[in-house]
Amino acid sequence: MILARLFFRPQLPPPLQPTLAIEVAPSAVASLAWFALTDGRFDTVTAVLTGYGILMVLAQLRLLPGFVRLPFMPSTWAFTFSWAAVVSVTLRWNEHGRPSGYLAYTYLLLAAITLLIGGIAARTLVGLLRGQLLPKPSSLGPVHSGTAAARSRT
Template sequence: MKRTAKIPLNFFGIPFGLAGLGEAWSVLADFHHAPAAIGEVILLVAAAAWVIVGAAYLAYLGTAKSTLAAFTADLLDPSAGPLASLALITPMLLAALGLYPHAPGTGRVITDLFLILTVLLGAWFTGQWIYYPLDLDRIHPGYFLPTVAGGLIAADGAAIVGQHRLAEAMFGLGVLCWIVLGSLILGRLLFRPMLPAALQPTLAIEVAPAAVAGLAWFDIQGHRLDVVMALLAGYGLLMVLAQLRLLPVYRRLTFTSGTWSFTFSWAAVDAIGIVWLQSTQPVGYRIWQYLLIAAVTVLIGGIGARTVRAILRGQLLPAQPSTPATPPVRALPHTPSTTDAR
């Protein structure tokens, strides 16, 4: 059987970013400032992209020498492994935003199903990180995805489908994991060398936790601003402004599938910005809302266009090695025995 080209896990960032754009348009539509159909069409495109990427990834696994070994190697990859959670988080978000308004029963069931799977995968990653100690220099903001993004998006989804106690529990999961992992990840970024170029787009993910937490809390507590929203906005503003200093880093990057790290993060910031403008209604707030949605649409649309061009030119998939690479052997932690003491 002819082997299918390896599909990197960061390809699941494509439907995830499109779902984020659909959410931003849906938020604007909820305030009656945009047609609901725009967000719904984008969510449909995101769903189609998830199916295509998922099918391509399964085809790659199906033609590997060992399906289980290939899948295990992806999950254990210290750089790409956490991105596997996007395969579960994206359909959970799509079910809550796109399916539930039209088919409440089916939308709730699918949201709950992927919520459970997201929590289980996040728990597996947490246990794996405890069992096999992490190399601090290998971690990056993508480590937010399995538990922080998973928990907070699960909270938002549960709130949207009317399961508010579950939403509160998921909010607690996401926020507490954010506190723990956020300290670890930011410490690594502050005190260790800069991330390698392939992982530098994940720096944009630093703006996402506060924005996603804000969207979740807004839906949980009844669409109003309160002290929790203000606290999240303060930290979120810091992380957004910090990105300005990273512009020289971003300008040096070449386009890869990892560029999609920018999409959902800024779509979430855009959506929470629309919420704040609607709730506070400063002078010209509707103009600012349209500027925000236009900017993020151009950003994600531009990345999408570059992706299509790269696919047509055969430049998106990583180059395949001429000879099969031997996967590194991951030694188990050594447990001292009685013979070691001799």
């Protein structure tokens, strides 16, 4: 349904575009759950989930130029959970396969996800201090003022 929306409907408004990062999470979270259920066994299900995960990561790479152009907004936090899950699964695969230089890959992945989440957290604090994240109070007063005024006239 999400892919049909992306192909056949207008582009999502900018505040919702970062939520597309959530598309990488299902395969990563399912892989982590499968590892927990099977005591870390790598099998056909693991391979299928990983293949789907790689496809979703490639789709996200295609969206990266659009993500970079977006201003910072609260929905930017959608990247944190999704990519932390991807990094967690990648670390499991890295530990399982132990490719040449796997410790370097581990440190690079941990540094990258730490920078991403730390950067988003820092930018959130800056936005809060500047008053850029929360909606501005309406000059019309609270939403319920019209209701209270109507009651007082009766």
